[in-house]
Amino acid sequence: MSSTDGQSSFEMPVMESAPGPITVLDGRECLYFAGTGYLGLQANPDVLAAAVAGAQRYGMHSATTRAGFGNSPPVLEVERRTAEFLDCRQACYLVSGYASNFALAAAVREEIDLAFIDEAAHDCLSEATRWLDLARPPISFRHRDAGHLGELLKNYGTRGQRLLVLTDGVFAASGRLAPLGDYLSILKQYSGAALLVDDAHGVGVLGEHGRGSLELTGIAPAAINTAEGTQELRLLHSITLSKAIGGHGGAVAGSRAFLERLRSASGWFRGASAPAAPVAAATAKALELVHTRPELRRRLAENITHARQRLRELGLGIEDLPSAIVSFELASAAEMQRVQRSLLSAGIAIAHTRDYAGAGPDGMLRIAIFATHTRDMIDQLAATLARVL
Numbered sequence: 001m002s003s004t005d006g007q008s009s010f011e012m013p014v015m016e017s018a019p020g021p022i023t024v025l026d027g028r029e030c031l032y033f034a035g036t037g038y039l040g041l042q043a044n045p046d047v048l049a050a051a052v053a054g055a056q057r058y059g060m061h062s063a064t065t066r067a068g069f070g071n072s073p074p075v076l077e078v079e080r081r082t083a084e085f086l087d088c089r090q091a092c093y094l095v096s097g098y099a100s101n102f103a104l105a106a107a108v109r110e111e112i113d114l115a116f117i118d119e120a121a122h123d124c125l126s127e128a129t130r131w132l133d134l135a136r137p138p139i140s141f142r143h144r145d146a147g148h149l150g151e152l153l154k155n156y157g158t159r160g161q162r163l164l165v166l167t168d169g170v171f172a173a174s175g176r177l178a179p180l181g182d183y184l185s186i187l188k189q190y191s192g193a194a195l196l197v198d199d200a201h202g203v204g205v206l207g208e209h210g211r212g213s214l215e216l217t218g219i220a221p222a223a224i225n226t227a228e229g230t231q232e233l234r235l236l237h238s239i240t241l242s243k244a245i246g247g248h249g250g251a252v253a254g255s256r257a258f259l260e261r262l263r264s265a266s267g268w269f270r271g272a273s274a275p276a277a278p279v280a281a282a283t284a285k286a287l288e289l290v291h292t293r294p295e296l297r298r299r300l301a302e303n304i305t306h307a308r309q310r311l312r313e314l315g316l317g318i319e320d321l322p323s324a325i326v327s328f329e330l331a332s333a334a335e336m337q338r339v340q341r342s343l344l345s346a347g348i349a350i351a352h353t354r355d356y357a358g359a360g361p362d363g364m365l366r367i368a369i370f371a372t373h374t375r376d377m378i379d380q381l382a383a384t385l386a387r388v389l
Helices: 045-058 073-086 097-111 123-131 146-156 180-187 213-217 256-265 277-292 295-312 333-345 375-388
Strands: 022-025 028-032 090-094 114-118 139-141 163-168 194-198 234-240 250-254 325-328 351-353 364-368
Touching: 028 375, 045 073, 045 277, 073 090, 073 250, 073 277, 090 097, 090 256, 097 123, 097 194, 097 234, 097 250, 097 256, 114 123, 114 146, 123 163, 123 194, 139 146, 146 180, 163 180, 180 194, 180 213, 250 256, 277 295, 295 325, 295 375, 333 351, 333 364, 333 375
Parallel strands: 114 139, 114 163, 163 194, 194 234
Antiparallel strands: 022 028, 090 250, 234 250, 325 364, 351 364
């Protein structure tokens, strides 16, 4: 079967434990280099204890919307800790990172005339553009190609049009980073333009404080998701809490005025059930750990550097990037499937990503690095991959 975790066409195992450096797949312990648990918090004892306590005190969920009586203390605590972590005034906690981009689009739909989207952008961004009130469909630009984007803006943008560019911060399949600095330089030439960055795979990993792709680019938190200065370049940003953070759901953080607009514009706040209380309690604890334990990011960064170096020693074209996703391609989809299956037979799980977020028809082999991997685990992956290749 095919899955968005990037698996190939054969029947994939069932995960029978929490994801971690060692994960039980179909009853067998495997070294796990797949998924998105980059900081290794999905099975952290403090996170699990918070979930249990949240369930015992608040039940499964509030059984109503955030606009009614659905504001449980754990949900509000996630918003407080998200704002603290991202150094913003407020945050809005939503049921998924996927939904966060829908809410963002609803908040700015009346301020956008024309949209441009990276051809390899995640599905959540292309689907979010349907919430915009556009006269024509979004225009795709070549993957991570600032020059092509600039040409399209000149060709299609006219004076007075308000332009929006949508991109991932870190691309889910390849781990490559969007050239956000280049996009910003181009967009500054257009009054009222905006850049929307889905930072699902950047937040918790990139930047001095782990705030993601915009921090790595040098953008101050106060410039992100603001309602003020609509003639200036707008920076829109969404995050997920279910990947590096180790909880679940998504969030948008920014100024009070912008968050008020987002809540009133989006049915995700006023019409959807609030996030489940036990999940929110666990997510709040995970945010606390990410914010107070920078050694998690340091350990992850060390593992990323070591893994990329070891895989380059095998002759693979591994780029020198700070992202936790390490991907490479072989001659054919069949060869990559063979490598994935051989590794799994040897007790090592990696992903074969196909037709997902720009991976292409043959796909690529995708390796996820965690802070909780040991150096020996990474060396075992490299050694086994060398034999399989």
